[in-house]
Amino acid sequence: MRISTGQFYESSAANYQRNFANVVKSSEEASSLVRVNTAADDPVGASRLLQLGQQASMLDQYSSNMTTIKATLGQTEAVMTSIGNVLQRAKELALGAGNAGYTDADRQANSSELGQIEEQLLSLMNTKDENGKYIFSGSKGDVAPFSRNTDGTYSYNGDQVTLDLPIGDNQSMATNSTGWDVFQQAINTNRTETSLTAPGVDDGRVSLSNGQVSSDVTYNAKFRSGEPYTVSFLSSTQLKITDAAGTDVTAETSQNGVFSSSNANSQTVSFRGVDLKLNINLKSGDSANPDAAIAGHSFTFGAKPDTFTTSRSPGNPSAALVTGAAVTNATDYNASFPNGGAILKFTSATDFDLYAAPLTADSKPVSTGTVAGTTATASGVSFTVAGTPGAGDQFSVSVNTHKTQNILDTVSQLKTALATPTNNNPVAIQKMNAAVTAGIGNLTSGIDQLAIGVSSVGGRGASLVTQTDINQSMVLANTQTQSAIRDSDAADVMTRLTLQQTMLQASQLAFSKIAQLGLFNKV
Known part of the structure; x- marks a missing residue:
C-alpha cells in the first residue's frame, strides 16, 4: 500500500493536534481541578449540576427569607412584650380602684394614668419596622392599623392577611402578626346589658349590672337561644327569670333566684354562663315591709345588639x-x-x-x-x-358584634368609669364597681389574647431554628454532590496528563523518524 507524502503529513498533524488538545485540556483540569466546564464534558453530569445549582439558589433565598422573618419576629415579640407590661399595669390600676378605701380623687388619679397608658398602647400598636411599614396592619403596611374615632372608640384599619415567605420546599411562614388577631379578638366578657322596665322612674332600690360572661360555652349554647330575658323581683328575697317565650327558667339561676336584701354588698346572680351583680338599697322606712319595696321591679336582659x-x-x-x-x-x-x-x-x-x-x-x-x-x-x-x-x-x-373587644376600647372605658365621680352615692359606686369588674375581665381577656400572639411568634421562631438545621444539611449535601460531579481527582488527572504528554512526545518523535524515510533523504 502506497501512502503519499500529503496523506502522511495530514495524518501526522491530526494525530499531533488531538494529542496536543488532550494535553491542554488535562493541564487546565489539573490547574482548576474542575472536570465539567461545559455540557460537552459530561452531558448527564452537566444536567444534574444545573438542577443542583437551582436548588442551591433556592436554599440561599430560603436563608435570606429566614433572616428577614427572624428580624421581624424579634421586633414583633419586643413590641408585644412591652404591650403586655403596659396592660399588666392597667390591670393593677383597675384592681386598686376596686379598693373600698379609695376616694374619687384616688380613682381619678388612676384614670389619669390609664389615659397615659391608652396613648402608649396606641403608639405601640402602631409601631413601624425599619422600612417604615406598620407591623400590625397585615398587608396594608402603609396604613396605621389603629385609629381613634370621634366618639373615643377605636377602629382597626388593617386587614387579616399574613405576609408569607417560603423557608423550605413546600413550606412557608408568616412574617407578621396582624393587629386583628392579636388585639382585636380578645373575648369581650361584658357583652350583655340590662335595662330597667319597672318602675318607670328608677327609685334606686334595685341595681342590676350588665352581665359578665363567665362561660363562653354555656353562653353560646343556652343564653343566646332564650334572649331577651325578663328579670322580675317577686319579693325582697326572690327573683324570677323568664325567657323570650315566657317560660320560667329561674331554676337555672344560682340559688334558684333567692337573694338577700339585708346585705349591702354586691351579690352575684349567675345564669346561663353570665354573672350579674345585684345590689339592694333599701331606703328609710322600707324595713317595715321590704317585700312591698322590692316587689314589682323588673329588668330586660340580653346580649348587646350589634x-x-x-x-x-x-x-x-x-x-x-x-x-x-x-x-x-x-x-x-x-x-x-x-x-x-x-x-x-x-x-x-x-x-x-x-x-x-x-x-x-x-x-x-x-x-x-x-x-x-x-x-x-x-x-x-x-x-x-x-x-x-x-x-x-x-x-x-x-x-x-360585641363578642370581642379591642384592648384600647377596654382601657378607654375603664378610664372613663374611674374618672366619673361617685360622690359617695351607693348606686353610683355600684355602677362604678360593675364597670371596674368588667374592665378587669376584659383586661384579663386581652392579656390572654396577647399571650396567644406571643406564643405564635415563639412557635414560629422555634420552627425557624429547626428549618435552619434542615436547610443547612441540604446545603451541605448539595455542595458535596456538586463537588462529586464537577470536581476532579488530582491523582487521576496527573496520571492522565503524564500519559497524554508521553503520547504527545511519542507522536512528535514518530513524525520526525518517518519524515526521514522520504526519497529525498536518500539522494
Missing part, C-alpha cells in the same frame, strides 16, 4: 352619607349579612347592592334593593341615607 360603623369611600361621585344603621330583621341579618364587614354600593340614586368586604371584580352581591325614602334595607339592616347617592357611591360597613 352596632355598625359606616364610612364614605374616597372618590364617591356624590356627597351623600350613611348616617346610621340598625338591624331591623334579625332572621335576614343572621342568614346573609357578611360577618367580616360589607360594602354598600349604589348603582343609581335609588338602587344599591350589598357585597361582602373586600369588594373585588369577581364579587357577587349578597343583597340588592331600592331606597325607600331615606332608608336602604339590605340583609336585614336598615341604613339611613343623607343626601342623594350617585351611581358608583360606595360605603364601607364594619360590624361590632
Whole structure:
C-alpha cells in the first residue's frame, strides 16, 4: 500500500493536534481541578449540576427569607412584650380602684394614668419596622392599623392577611402578626346589658349590672337561644327569670333566684354562663315591709345588639352619607349579612347592592334593593341615607358584634368609669364597681389574647431554628454532590496528563523518524 507524502503529513498533524488538545485540556483540569466546564464534558453530569445549582439558589433565598422573618419576629415579640407590661399595669390600676378605701380623687388619679397608658398602647400598636411599614396592619403596611374615632372608640384599619415567605420546599411562614388577631379578638366578657322596665322612674332600690360572661360555652349554647330575658323581683328575697317565650327558667339561676336584701354588698346572680351583680338599697322606712319595696321591679336582659360603623369611600361621585344603621330583621341579618364587614354600593340614586368586604371584580352581591325614602334595607339592616347617592357611591360597613373587644376600647372605658365621680352615692359606686369588674375581665381577656400572639411568634421562631438545621444539611449535601460531579481527582488527572504528554512526545518523535524515510533523504 502506497501512502503519499500529503496523506502522511495530514495524518501526522491530526494525530499531533488531538494529542496536543488532550494535553491542554488535562493541564487546565489539573490547574482548576474542575472536570465539567461545559455540557460537552459530561452531558448527564452537566444536567444534574444545573438542577443542583437551582436548588442551591433556592436554599440561599430560603436563608435570606429566614433572616428577614427572624428580624421581624424579634421586633414583633419586643413590641408585644412591652404591650403586655403596659396592660399588666392597667390591670393593677383597675384592681386598686376596686379598693373600698379609695376616694374619687384616688380613682381619678388612676384614670389619669390609664389615659397615659391608652396613648402608649396606641403608639405601640402602631409601631413601624425599619422600612417604615406598620407591623400590625397585615398587608396594608402603609396604613396605621389603629385609629381613634370621634366618639373615643377605636377602629382597626388593617386587614387579616399574613405576609408569607417560603423557608423550605413546600413550606412557608408568616412574617407578621396582624393587629386583628392579636388585639382585636380578645373575648369581650361584658357583652350583655340590662335595662330597667319597672318602675318607670328608677327609685334606686334595685341595681342590676350588665352581665359578665363567665362561660363562653354555656353562653353560646343556652343564653343566646332564650334572649331577651325578663328579670322580675317577686319579693325582697326572690327573683324570677323568664325567657323570650315566657317560660320560667329561674331554676337555672344560682340559688334558684333567692337573694338577700339585708346585705349591702354586691351579690352575684349567675345564669346561663353570665354573672350579674345585684345590689339592694333599701331606703328609710322600707324595713317595715321590704317585700312591698322590692316587689314589682323588673329588668330586660340580653346580649348587646350589634352596632355598625359606616364610612364614605374616597372618590364617591356624590356627597351623600350613611348616617346610621340598625338591624331591623334579625332572621335576614343572621342568614346573609357578611360577618367580616360589607360594602354598600349604589348603582343609581335609588338602587344599591350589598357585597361582602373586600369588594373585588369577581364579587357577587349578597343583597340588592331600592331606597325607600331615606332608608336602604339590605340583609336585614336598615341604613339611613343623607343626601342623594350617585351611581358608583360606595360605603364601607364594619360590624361590632360585641363578642370581642379591642384592648384600647377596654382601657378607654375603664378610664372613663374611674374618672366619673361617685360622690359617695351607693348606686353610683355600684355602677362604678360593675364597670371596674368588667374592665378587669376584659383586661384579663386581652392579656390572654396577647399571650396567644406571643406564643405564635415563639412557635414560629422555634420552627425557624429547626428549618435552619434542615436547610443547612441540604446545603451541605448539595455542595458535596456538586463537588462529586464537577470536581476532579488530582491523582487521576496527573496520571492522565503524564500519559497524554508521553503520547504527545511519542507522536512528535514518530513524525520526525518517518519524515526521514522520504526519497529525498536518500539522494
